[in-house]
Amino acid sequence: MQDNSFQDCVKCTLCTAYCPMAAVNPFYIGPKQAGPDGERYRLKDKAFYDYALKYCLNCKRCESACPSGVRIGDIIAKAKLDSGQFHPGLREMILANTDMMGSLAVPFSPIINPVLKWDLSKKMMDGILGIDHRRTFPAYAGQTFVRWYKKHAGKAQEAFSKQVYYFHGCYANYNYPKLGQDLIKLMNACGYGVRLLEKEKCCGVALISNGMGGQAKRQARVNLASIRKAGTTVLTTSTTCTMTLRDEYPHVLGLDNADVRDNITLALRFLCEKVESGEIKLAFKSDYRKKVAYHTSCHAEKQGSWIYSLPLLRLIPGVQLTVLESSCCGISGTFGFKKENYEYSQGIGEKLFNNIRLANPDYVATECETCKWQIEMSTGFEVINPICLLADALDVEATRKLNQL
Amino acid sequence: MKYDDIIIGGGLSGLLCAISLAEKGRKCLIISQGQSTLNFSSGSFEFINTEEGEDFEHAIAALPSRHPYQKIGVDRLPRLRTSVAGLLDRAGIRTVGENERNHLRITPFGALKQTWLSLAEMTHFQKDELLGRVLVVDIRGFLDFNASFIASSLGQMGIQADTCEVYVHETERLRDNASEFRSANIARVFNGYTIDRLACAINEKATDVDFILLPAVFGLDKEEPARRMLEKLNKPAAFIPTMSPSVPGIRLQRLLKQRFISLGGMFLSADTVCGGEIVDGRLVSVRALNHGDTRFEAENFIFACGSFFSNGLKATQDKIYEPILGLDVDYEGGHGEWFAPDVYAEQPYMSFGVRTDKRLNVSLDGKTLENAYAVGQLLSGASPIKSGCTGGVSAVSAVYAADIILNQQ
Numbered sequence: 001m002q003d004n005s006f007q008d009c010v011k012c013t014l015c016t017a018y019c020p021m022a023a024v025n026p027f028y029i030g031p032k033q034a035g036p037d038g039e040r041y042r043l044k045d046k047a048f049y050d051y052a053l054k055y056c057l058n059c060k061r062c063e064s065a066c067p068s069g070v071r072i073g074d075i076i077a078k079a080k081l082d083s084g085q086f087h088p089g090l091r092e093m094i095l096a097n098t099d100m101m102g103s104l105a106v107p108f109s110p111i112i113n114p115v116l117k118w119d120l121s122k123k124m125m126d127g128i129l130g131i132d133h134r135r136t137f138p139a140y141a142g143q144t145f146v147r148w149y150k151k152h153a154g155k156a157q158e159a160f161s162k163q164v165y166y167f168h169g170c171y172a173n174y175n176y177p178k179l180g181q182d183l184i185k186l187m188n189a190c191g192y193g194v195r196l197l198e199k200e201k202c203c204g205v206a207l208i209s210n211g212m213g214g215q216a217k218r219q220a221r222v223n224l225a226s227i228r229k230a231g232t233t234v235l236t237t238s239t240t241c242t243m244t245l246r247d248e249y250p251h252v253l254g255l256d257n258a259d260v261r262d263n264i265t266l267a268l269r270f271l272c273e274k275v276e277s278g279e280i281k282l283a284f285k286s287d288y289r290k291k292v293a294y295h296t297s298c299h300a301e302k303q304g305s306w307i308y309s310l311p312l313l314r315l316i317p318g319v320q321l322t323v324l325e326s327s328c329c330g331i332s333g334t335f336g337f338k339k340e341n342y343e344y345s346q347g348i349g350e351k352l353f354n355n356i357r358l359a360n361p362d363y364v365a366t367e368c369e370t371c372k373w374q375i376e377m378s379t380g381f382e383v384i385n386p387i388c389l390l391a392d393a394l395d396v397e398a399t400r401k402l403n404q405l
Numbered sequence: 406m407k408y409d410d411i412i413i414g415g416g417l418s419g420l421l422c423a424i425s426l427a428e429k430g431r432k433c434l435i436i437s438q439g440q441s442t443l444n445f446s447s448g449s450f451e452f453i454n455t456e457e458g459e460d461f462e463h464a465i466a467a468l469p470s471r472h473p474y475q476k477i478g479v480d481r482l483p484r485l486r487t488s489v490a491g492l493l494d495r496a497g498i499r500t501v502g503e504n505e506r507n508h509l510r511i512t513p514f515g516a517l518k519q520t521w522l523s524l525a526e527m528t529h530f531q532k533d534e535l536l537g538r539v540l541v542v543d544i545r546g547f548l549d550f551n552a553s554f555i556a557s558s559l560g561q562m563g564i565q566a567d568t569c570e571v572y573v574h575e576t577e578r579l580r581d582n583a584s585e586f587r588s589a590n591i592a593r594v595f596n597g598y599t600i601d602r603l604a605c606a607i608n609e610k611a612t613d614v615d616f617i618l619l620p621a622v623f624g625l626d627k628e629e630p631a632r633r634m635l636e637k638l639n640k641p642a643a644f645i646p647t648m649s650p651s652v653p654g655i656r657l658q659r660l661l662k663q664r665f666i667s668l669g670g671m672f673l674s675a676d677t678v679c680g681g682e683i684v685d686g687r688l689v690s691v692r693a694l695n696h697g698d699t700r701f702e703a704e705n706f707i708f709a710c711g712s713f714f715s716n717g718l719k720a721t722q723d724k725i726y727e728p729i730l731g732l733d734v735d736y737e738g739g740h741g742e743w744f745a746p747d748v749y750a751e752q753p754y755m756s757f758g759v760r761t762d763k764r765l766n767v768s769l770d771g772k773t774l775e776n777a778y779a780v781g782q783l784l785s786g787a788s789p790i791k792s793g794c795t796g797g798v799s800a801v802s803a804v805y806a807a808d809i810i811l812n813q814q
Contacts, residue, residue, distance in 0.1 A: 004549040010714075012445070012649055012650065013585075013587055013589075013649070013650055014439075014440045014444055014650055016587065016589070017444070017587070017589035017590075017650045017655060018440070018591070022585070022590065024592055026578055026579055026581060026582060026590075027581070027582070028582075029582055029584070029585055031583050032585075033584065033585065035747070059486050060675075063675060064439065064674050064675035064690060065439055065440045065674075065675075066439045066440070067438070067439040067440050067441065067444075067714070067715060067716075068439070068716075069438065069439065069677070069716070075505075140707075202792070220547075261697070262697035262698060265697075269699070272406075276406060276407060301674060301675065302675055302695075303691070304674075304675065304695050304696065306678050307406065307434070307671055307673060308406075310671070323666060325663065325666075326674075352682065370661075
């Protein structure tokens with residue numbers, strides 16, 4: 001599939017002006033040159049500008065800025081996969097194979113979590129793998145979300161007349177099952193049963209950015225087949241998984257998902273629309289009081305999904321909400337873990353970190369898990385997915401009553 | 406999703422309209438398809454070209470009745486101009502300029518141009534205020550600002566102008582990537598300490614001059630670096646816009662957006678409105694590409710989508726159309742008549758735009774949509790480059806549409 005949108009580029013360079021990486025890295029030629037400019041040359045030779053492609057964060061802020069509708073980020077992502085110059089090493093395999101690493105780590109999480117915190121192991125990962133020793137790894141869960149679901153929740157879901165599916169993603173499954181549990185708590189209180197897809201693989205975003213296009217495609221096909229089989233709404237809780245499933249599959253991997261794209265939706269959008277139309281009602285605890293600063297992750301900005309998060313957070317009477325200026329936190333998934341990128345990563349995030357410190361909230365709310373790791377590590381403020389915040393503040397009994405359960 | 410007002414387009418007109426509405430407590434959503442042409446701004450807003458010493462009123466009286474100023478009503482314009490200045494001021498944008506007449510600014514080509522409002526840091530003076538002996542400062546390696554070009558243009562006007570080239574080691578480092586040695590990248594380098602060092606370098610060379618002119622590459626996020634630069638220089642100084650992207654323009658965009666958001670406004674930055682639903686002569690909702698079947702409902706819709714560059718208008722070989730709803734468009738003749746052969750002549754296509762009535766209501770197949778308005782460069786009837794009314798039309802039409810909406814409440 002040839003994407004010809006690069007021909008719409010009028011060379012205004014606004015993408016480069018708004019690129020968080022170009023702002024901190026003078027060696028990055030910027031999205032205009034790496035993307036649409038380079039694409040012309042790459043028609044002749046795929047090797048053009050390939051040294052620059054590794055700096056792209058895939059944050060899509062270039063696309064959000066482009067006045068001419070050029071899919072700059074997609075062009076770069078595709079060029080990276082097609083160039084043949086990116087040979088993933090051991091580090092890339094480890095960082096990008098979230099399913100494999102998660103499945104291996106969860107059973108041993110009581111050992112692995114403390115070991116990942118040791119200075120010695122951090123130094124070793126730095127020296128041997130090139131994973132920066134200053135990085136904090138997210139902890140692995142004691143049991144996966146899927147296992148918990150099968151044991152404790154699966155059966156109960158059948159009782160609901162209305163059903164939705166849930167694409168949990170790697171983070172909810174291996175690192176933070178509470179996110180999935182909270183979604184089920186919310187949906188159940190509103191009268192919806194939550195089912196899991198027949199088969200779910202990692203969405204593949206990290207595989208795409210680490211040059212493993214073949215594996216990303218295989219996993220994408222599994223996911224699309226399951227989503228087709230579900231035949232109804234599939235909720236998500238991560239902005240990045242959502243963007244990958246909806247937009248990267250067709251734009252970068254060349255897999256047509258037009259028949260199911262609109263079925264895939266952030267749970268926050270689903271809830272917000274149902275609340276606005278009066279179809280479901282939410283009641284919150286009267287004693288829940290939190291100062292919350294909302295961070296618009298890059299992929300929330302690109303998809304505009306924050307317009308559903310803010311009204312929901314504003315529904316909670318005890319939440320005092322500040323909206324932070326939308327800017328990149330700098331981690332960009334696996335990018336910030338790599339030793340050579342650490343300084344860039346922290347430099348990009350500095351503006352956001354300062355704004356968070358100024359807001360001084362109880363929680364930073366965002367739907368992106370890697371933003372969470374980055375912000376928690378860099379500022380010490382606790383970061384929470386709006387789904388968890390809603391679930392924590394929810395008065396379950398009152399909500400059930402309002403929804404006539 | 407329900408809002409009071411939905412504004413399609415997040416440039417100067419969209420933002421000013423939205424801010425006017427949000428200041429009165431209305432719940433507004435802006436849907437913008439990427440960044441706007443405000444990012445290429447000269448740092449000044451024109452209103453209308455006038456004869457020397459003439460005020461706006463006379464020049465406007467001579468405009469054809471199809472011009473947006475005439476539709477809005479000549480009597481209303483002074484008050485609307487005051488409103489615009491107030492909106493900018495409350496967004497933290499300091500401007501200079503009189504309400505009734507033009508001042509002059511210097512263009513990137515060294516020409517003098519009439520203009521209505523300028524950012525306080527940009528060049529602004531009256532015809533009789535000669536600059537004296539001028540030093541035009543260039544930054545070494547920067548290709549989007551041509552100091553000798555400017556100096557020679559000023560020289561032709563009898564102003565004695567010299568040039569000099571300065572640098573700090575941070576700008577030298579940027580030259581490694583010569584093709585991206587652009588205004589926005591340079592602006593990122595100049596914060597407190599770097600500004601002071603650059604000012605020192607300029608002061609050394611500006612011993613024998615009365616006025617210093619610099620490229621506008623200071624203050625991407627806020628005005629402070631630009632102000633600091635001027636304060637650190639030993640002589641009076643001002644900025645001239647560079648080739649795009651425009652640093653003052655990017656800042657304008659950011660400050661207006663921030664103002665809108667601080668008033669509770671919602672700004673969708675990267676979406677395309679792709680259709681709407683019309684019931685009984687009213688537009689009730691629109692859809693956007695990223696949001697599937699979500700209906701964005703509002704009492705009023707403001708089309709502030711810009712002209713051809715911003716995709717507010719589209720042209721094929723045989724027609725010109727408005728891509729969202731196919732609103733009625735004013736244009737004449739066939740493809741061959743849309744362009745004048747002389748590129749510097751008044752170009753017919755520039756005055757093409759969406760048809761509106763005097764209340765700026767748009768129409769579809771001849772039927773007025775009573776709750777949908779067009780503002781800014783999307784409007785037909787102006788010939789913005791020829792008559793020098795780009796910024797003025799964008800700004801006053803936006804505030805006028807907001808007034809109409811507010812007066813209905």
